[in-house]
Amino acid sequence: MKNKLFLLVTILVMSTLLFACSSTTQNSSDNGSESEGKKSDFPTKPITLVVPWAAGGGSDILARSLAEAAQPTLGNIVIQNREGANGTIATTEVASKKGDGYTIVLNASGNFTAQPYLREINYTLEDFKGVMGLTYEPIVLAVSADSPWETIDDLLAEADKGTSINFGHSGSGSFPHLAQAELYKQAGIEASDVPYEGANPALMALLGGHIDSIAGHPSELINHEKDGKIRILGIFSPERYHLLEDVPTMKEKGLDIDMSVWKYLLAPSDTPDEIISVLEEGFKKATEAEEFQEFLSNNNQDPLFISGKEVTDRLAKEAEANKAVIEGLNITLE
Numbered sequence: 001m002k003n004k005l006f007l008l009v010t011i012l013v014m015s016t017l018l019f020a021c022s023s024t025t026q027n028s029s030d031n032g033s034e035s036e037g038k039k040s041d042f043p044t045k046p047i048t049l050v051v052p053w054a055a056g057g058g059s060d061i062l063a064r065s066l067a068e069a070a071q072p073t074l075g076n077i078v079i080q081n082r083e084g085a086n087g088t089i090a091t092t093e094v095a096s097k098k099g100d101g102y103t104i105v106l107n108a109s110g111n112f113t114a115q116p117y118l119r120e121i122n123y124t125l126e127d128f129k130g131v132m133g134l135t136y137e138p139i140v141l142a143v144s145a146d147s148p149w150e151t152i153d154d155l156l157a158e159a160d161k162g163t164s165i166n167f168g169h170s171g172s173g174s175f176p177h178l179a180q181a182e183l184y185k186q187a188g189i190e191a192s193d194v195p196y197e198g199a200n201p202a203l204m205a206l207l208g209g210h211i212d213s214i215a216g217h218p219s220e221l222i223n224h225e226k227d228g229k230i231r232i233l234g235i236f237s238p239e240r241y242h243l244l245e246d247v248p249t250m251k252e253k254g255l256d257i258d259m260s261v262w263k264y265l266l267a268p269s270d271t272p273d274e275i276i277s278v279l280e281e282g283f284k285k286a287t288e289a290e291e292f293q294e295f296l297s298n299n300n301q302d303p304l305f306i307s308g309k310e311v312t313d314r315l316a317k318e319a320e321a322n323k324a325v326i327e328g329l330n331i332t333l334e
Contacts, residue, residue, distance in 0.1 A: 035271075042101055042278050046076040049265075050094050050105040052087035057198070057261065058219060058299070059179060063106045063134065070286035074279070086173055087111045088121050095284040097126040099270035104131060110175050113318040117326040118173040125315055129277050131265035134287070135301045137217040138237040138260045139179045140247065142230045144206050152234040152253055155213075159188040167196045168202040168211040173331070176215035178322075179259035180237045181329050186255045194206050201274030206230065217261065218243055219300040236260065243300055258321070262304050266312045280308060 011020050049067055053059045060081060067077035082090035087108060094105040112125050141152070149155040158165065165184060169177040172195045184191035196202040202214045203221070207229060218241060224230045235241055235249050236259040250257045265283060267276060286292055287305050294302055306314070 010245035011120060014075050014226075040296050042275055045102065046078050047074060047101070048078050048080050048103045050080045050082055050103065052084075052089050052090035052105065052107065052111070054083045055081045058217070059106060059108065061299070062184065062295075062301070064261065065292055066106075066134070066283065066286055069292040070282055073086075073285050074282035085119070085145055086115060086171055088115050088119065088123075090279040092122045094266070095268060096124040097268050099129075099268035099272070099275075101267065101271055102266045104265055106134070107264060107266055108261075109264075109315060109318060110173075112315045113322045114175065114178060116319070117323050125312060125319075127269050128266040128312070129269055129271055129276055130245055130311030131276060132283055132287075132308055133262065133264045133306035133311050133314075134302040136260065136262040136304040137219060137301060138241050139175050140218055140221060140232050140236070140241075140244065141180065141183065141213060141215050141234045142206070142221050142225070142232045143213050144209065145229055145231055146209070147212070147231060149233065150231070152248060152250075153306060155233060156187050156189075156253065163189065164209075165189055166194055167191055167204050167213045167214045167215075167217060170199040171195055171197070172204055175236075175259045175261050177222060178326065178329065178331070179214065179215050179257060181253060181331065182257050182259075182325055183236075183250065185329065186257065188202055191324060194254065203230075215259075235290055241323040242302075257325075264304075264306075265308075266311070276308060 005028045049063055051060050051063045061081070063079050067079060070077060082093065084090070088111060090105060091107060091111050094103060097103040115121055143149050167184070169180060172178065176199070177193060177195070180191070181193060194205070196205060199216050199220050203216070203224065205211050206214045215236070221230060221232060222243060225232050232244060232247050234253065235244065235247050236257050237249060238251055238258055240247065240249055265279070267279065284305065287303065
């Protein structure tokens with residue numbers, strides 16, 4: 001009788017243990033599925049893409065075209081324009097956002113490679129994770145069609161004449177500002193800068209004869225050159241630009257100046273890597289879409305589809321190079 005009772009108790013204990021193990025395994029499996037589900041479900045609501053410049057500008061148009069192309073994979077993307085202080089206001093605000101993937105920013109290289117040496121800012125590159133690179137645009141130097149300078153050599157010859165030049169640009173501390181300031185410094189030409197609220201007002205001032213030169217992106221100036229209104233003299237990049245093959249680089253003229261603007265996507269630094277991967281994959285598919293490729297072609301913008309890590313590595317490298325240029329110009333904004 002005692003043996004039978006002992007056997008019955010043993011069976012009951014073993015059954016309880018087996019049931020408990022089975023439940024634990026099942027719960028663990030369920031939790032794993034739930035965790036995986038949370039990762040794969042992103043995004044479950046609209047993503048906000050912050051643009052640090054006003055609506056209607058080149059960055060805004062780029063963001064809206066990208067958002068439309070990304071809709072099939074990432075869902076609705078809301079564009080939020082937050083202009084001010086050459087993009088540093090929006091960049092600061094996004095740096096403080098929760099890293100959940102629902103707030104990202106489209107930015108330009110100058111906000112990390114120039115602005116930190118020109119004004120007090122409340123963010124660093126370490127506050128962000130790169131998502132992916134988007135576009136590349138060099139900076140070119142232009143004069144009006146009525147200018148006496150037919151070539152960059154004609155302009156550089158002004159150094160021997162004691163000529164004083166007024167140059168316009170799209171905003172103090174912008175690459176079009178810094179590129180021209182460095183050009184005239186290296187060339188030994190006395191020059192004064194005239195800031196405008198954007199590239200188009202600077203262009204209008206050039207056409208009106210109020211300034212002697214401007215700098216800007218090919219996408220902003222090529223059509224005006226084709227119309228015979230301006231003359232593009234040189235390019236601030238190490239190599240010639242494929243859309244302006246006859247235009248020499250400043251480097252060819254013995255001037256060591258590289259001022260090119262490229263744009264990219266960033267997320268707050270605490271954004272999980274899993275979400276960064278979803279964002280990168282979604283936007284990569286968007287950049288491969290036919291309509292986005294047509295947008296880049298129609299707007300004279302070159303693709304720069306690099307990874308998020310490559311974005312941050314490149315920004316860090318360029319920041320070191322630009323620091324020396326800006327310190328040499330003794331420019332401060334705030």
